[in-house]
Amino acid sequence: MIPFSPPRIDDKTIEEVTAALRSGWITTGPRVKRLEEMVAQYCGISHVVCVNSNSAGLELMLRWYGVKEGDEVIIPAYTYTATANVVVHCGATPVMVDVKDDFNIDVEKIRKAITDRTKVIIPVDIAGYPCDYEEINKLVRTPEIVKLFQSETEEQQQLGRILVLSDAAHSIGAYYRGKHTGGLTDVTVFSFHAVKNLTTAEGGAICLNLPAPFDNGELYKLLKTKSLHGQSKDAFSKMQIGNWRYDVLEAGYKCNMTDILAAIGIVELARYDSEMLKRRKEIFDAYSQAFSDEACYQVPVYETKEKVSSYHVYPLRIKGITEVQRDEIMQHIFESEVAVNVHFIPLPMLSYYKNRGYQIAHYPVAYDNFSREISLPVYYDLTPEMVQMVIVAVKKAVAQVMK
Numbered sequence: 152m153i154p155f156s157p158p159r160i161d162d163k164t165i166e167e168v169t170a171a172l173r174s175g176w177i178t179t180g181p182r183v184k185r186l187e188e189m190v191a192q193y194c195g196i197s198h199v200v201c202v203n204s205n206s207a208g209l210e211l212m213l214r215w216y217g218v219k220e221g222d223e224v225i226i227p228a229y230t231y232t233a234t235a236n237v238v239v240h241c242g243a244t245p246v247m248v249d250v251k252d253d254f255n256i257d258v259e260k261i262r263k264a265i266t267d268r269t270k271v272i273i274p275v276d277i278a279g280y281p282c283d284y285e286e287i288n289k290l291v292r293t294p295e296i297v298k299l300f301q302s303e304t305e306e307q308q309q310l311g312r313i314l315v316l317s318d319a320a321h322s323i324g325a326y327y328r329g330k331h332t333g334g335l336t337d338v339t340v341f342s343f344h345a346v347k348n349l350t351t352a353e354g355g356a357i358c359l360n361l362p363a364p365f366d367n368g369e370l371y372k373l374l375k376t377k378s379l380h381g382q383s384k385d386a387f388s389k390m391q392i393g394n395w396r397y398d399v400l401e402a403g404y405k406c407n408m409t410d411i412l413a414a415i416g417i418v419e420l421a422r423y424d425s426e427m428l429k430r431r432k433e434i435f436d437a438y439s440q441a442f443s444d445e446a447c448y449q450v451p452v453y454e455t456k457e458k459v460s461s462y463h464v465y466p467l468r469i470k471g472i473t474e475v476q477r478d479e480i481m482q483h484i485f486e487s488e489v490a491v492n493v494h495f496i497p498l499p500m501l502s503y504y505k506n507r508g509y510q511i512a513h514y515p516v517a518y519d520n521f522s523r524e525i526s527l528p529v530y531y532d533l534t535p536e537m538v539q540m541v542i543v544a545v546k547k548a549v550a551q552v553m554k
């Protein structure tokens with residue numbers, strides 16, 4: 152069986168994790184600090200806070216911005232449920248908008264969805280392909296949209312407009328107009344979950360890029376305490392001789408990353424461009440070459456003059472098929488011992504959101520993308536021979552169903 156996306160774990164990873172274990176310091180400490188600095192440098196920004204998931208990072212930022220009941224947060228209908236769930240946790244309303252043929256949120260649809268209750272937009276770089284950030288950043292700064300904005304907290308007053316909080320769970324390493332994700336919007340959150348491009352088993356990173364008068368260095372310190380019960384000192388600092396006394400500044404959360412997990416990320420990030428992204432691009436190119444020669448396939452766009460993907464998910468679409476046919480094709484692919492997947496089931500089709508009144512009929516592009524999509528395996532240890540097996544399995548399955 153060819154699996155869908157196992158993590159890359161080798162002797163180097165195991166050595167660094169072992170070193171963390173042997174160091175006697177396993178929770179948040181020097182390795183987390185190092186990973187934060189490495190991610191910041193990689194993204195070309197000054198401050199990054201590592202947390203235990205992308206979900207926790209998004210929620211921490213929504214809460215920092217004072218998002219609460221009665222507020223609206225605009226998200227794409229086509230994403231993983233985390234993007235919406237964190238909004239629900241805050242008591243606010245996720246306002247879903249449709250996406251485009253490239254799977255990403257449609258900026259014109261965002262414009263139409265903005266009201267005087269909109270506090271945040273969460274664009275999602277689906278499959279690792281960056282959203283239209285120039286248009287989104289311009290939109291939130293448009294005078295009539297700024298005028299609509301109702302500041303209710305000090306942070307909202309300071310920014311004076313809708314916060315752009317990127318869900319970059321898929322897109323570390325992607326480029327938009329020559330700049331890495333992480334530095335493209337006010338705040339960006341990566342995921343280091345086990346299936347993601349860069350993993351720490353579970354984990355995430357908050358990239359701070361807020362404009363003046365915000366001080367991202369001060370915000371870093373605040374978020375470090377917010378992610379650890381609002382405690383004025385973390386366990387590592389408290390360990391230092393005579394430094395035992397601490398204070399609690401607010402009823403904070405508990406979502407800090409551990410040094411054991413950071414150890415995996417440190418190894419991965421150091422070789423991310425030269426090994427991981429290089430390999431992923433080769434796999435993407437091989438798939439696109441194989442599927443471009445037959446008219447029934449729609450291959451994804453992952454590189455343009457402006458945008459370069461992080462090659463996270465290869466979302467192949469089959470032209471003119473129904474959802475039922477797509478499911479049948481997938482079944483045949485599984486029978487050839489190849490694991491495939493679908494990214495994603497649009498949120499309005501999931502029970503919880505359907506029961507809250509969201510209707511898939513309002514998101515025709517999201518549904519069309521979903522109903523014809525099959526995500527192919529992409530990971531570091533997928534060999535060229537395995538890539539060929541995937542291609543053969545897909546073509547055979549499509550021929551069986553479309554005969």
Ligand SMILES: *Cc1c(COP(=O)(O)O)cnc(C)c1O
Nearest residue numbers: 204205206231233320342343344
């Ligand atoms: C994986 C994923 C998340 C959640 O990441 P965690 O680190 O598991 O919290 C959020 N958004 C998208 C689009 C994802 O794919």
